[in-house]
Amino acid sequence: MKILITGGAGFIGSHLCQRLLEDRHEVLCVDNLITGRRENVQPLEGNRSFRFLLHNISLPLQIQEKIDYVLHFASPASPPDYLMFPIQTMKVGSLGTLNALGIAKAQKAKFLLASTSEVYGDPLENPQRESYWGHVNPIGPRGVYDEAKRFAEALTMAYHREHGLDTRIVRIFNIYGPRMRREDGRAIPNFITQAMSGKPVTVFGDGSQTRSFCFVDDLTEGILKLMESDLHDPVNLGNPSEIRLLDLAKLILQLTGSLSPLAFKPLPEDDPKVRCPDIRLAREKLKWQPRIMLEEGLTRTVDWFREIPLGR
Numbered sequence: 001m002k003i004l005i006t007g008g009a010g011f012i013g014s015h016l017c018q019r020l021l022e023d024r025h026e027v028l029c030v031d032n033l034i035t036g037r038r039e040n041v042q043p044l045e046g047n048r049s050f051r052f053l054l055h056n057i058s059l060p061l062q063i064q065e066k067i068d069y070v071l072h073f074a075s076p077a078s079p080p081d082y083l084m085f086p087i088q089t090m091k092v093g094s095l096g097t098l099n100a101l102g103i104a105k106a107q108k109a110k111f112l113l114a115s116t117s118e119v120y121g122d123p124l125e126n127p128q129r130e131s132y133w134g135h136v137n138p139i140g141p142r143g144v145y146d147e148a149k150r151f152a153e154a155l156t157m158a159y160h161r162e163h164g165l166d167t168r169i170v171r172i173f174n175i176y177g178p179r180m181r182r183e184d185g186r187a188i189p190n191f192i193t194q195a196m197s198g199k200p201v202t203v204f205g206d207g208s209q210t211r212s213f214c215f216v217d218d219l220t221e222g223i224l225k226l227m228e229s230d231l232h233d234p235v236n237l238g239n240p241s242e243i244r245l246l247d248l249a250k251l252i253l254q255l256t257g258s259l260s261p262l263a264f265k266p267l268p269e270d271d272p273k274v275r276c277p278d279i280r281l282a283r284e285k286l287k288w289q290p291r292i293m294l295e296e297g298l299t300r301t302v303d304w305f306r307e308i309p310l311g312r
C-alpha cells in the first residue's frame, strides 16, 4: 500500500514509518517538525519507498498520487508541548483532522485516527473501557488536547457515517521508548534524563497518581492489526499494568543506578489521578496484547538515551 502518515517524524510516527517500510509499504511522511524531528526519519531517507514532506497538515494539502491509507498522527502529545502550543494543538486536532479526512475521502483511502486516553480526562472509572464517555474539563489547560482529540473522533465518525469512509480510531495510552526527546517533558524521559545526569527526579504531587506505560513496539504491532481490521469504533491500545508515579521514579533510579534525590513538585492542574486501559476489545478482536514488560522496555529506553548525543 501507499500510506500517508501525518506526524510521521514524531516519536510514534517515526516508529510506524519504519515498521511500514519493513512490511514493504510505500510511506509518505508529512510533518511540520514543531515537535517531530527530522533525525527520527533520517535513517529511512535512503529507502526509495520513503518520502518526507515538510507541511503543516492544519493547512490544506493536495496530493496528486494515489494513496491507499491515511494515518493521522500529527499533534503535540506531551503536556508541556501542548501547553506551549495550545492553538496549534487545537488546529491540528480540528483542521488537521479535517484535511487528513479530506485526503482520504478524495482518494477513497482508508483512514486511521491517533486518539488518546486523554479523551477520558480525569476518569471516574478505572480501568477505562471504550464505552466510558470520560470526565474532561473543557476549559482547563489540558482541554486543548483532550477536546481537540474528542472533536477529531467525532469528525472521524461523521465522515464514516455520512461519507461511508472506512475509518479506524485508536485511543493510545502512555507510550514510551527510544526517540522520545530528552526535553519532551513526560514522566519517563524526564526521570531517565534526570537520573542519568544526577539531577533531582521531579515527582509531581505525592506520586500516588497512576499511569500504565506501553512500550512503543507493542503499540505499532497493535496499530498494524487495527489497520487490517474492520473496527470503526474506538479501540484502546496500551499496557494494562498500572504503576504509581513514585514507584516509576524509584524503578528508574534503580535501573540507571542513579543516586539522584527525589524532588516533589506541585501536581499540574487537572492531572488525571488514575489511568489504565481496559484492553478486552483489542485482545478479543485484534488478538493483540502487549508483550514487553515495563522493566525490559525501560532498560531498552535507558540504553537508547545513553547512546544518543547530549544535544538531541
Ligand code: UDP
Pocket: 078, 079, 174, 185, 186, 187, 188, 190, 191, 202, 203, 204, 205, 209, 211, 245, 267, 268, 271, 272
Ligand atoms: N510527572 C511527574 N514528573 C515529571 C513529569 C510528569 O511526576 O517530571 C507525572 C505527571 O504529573 C503525571 C504522570 O507523571 O501524573 C504522567 O505524566 P506525563 O506527562 O508522562 O503524561 P500524561 O499521562 O499526564 O499525559
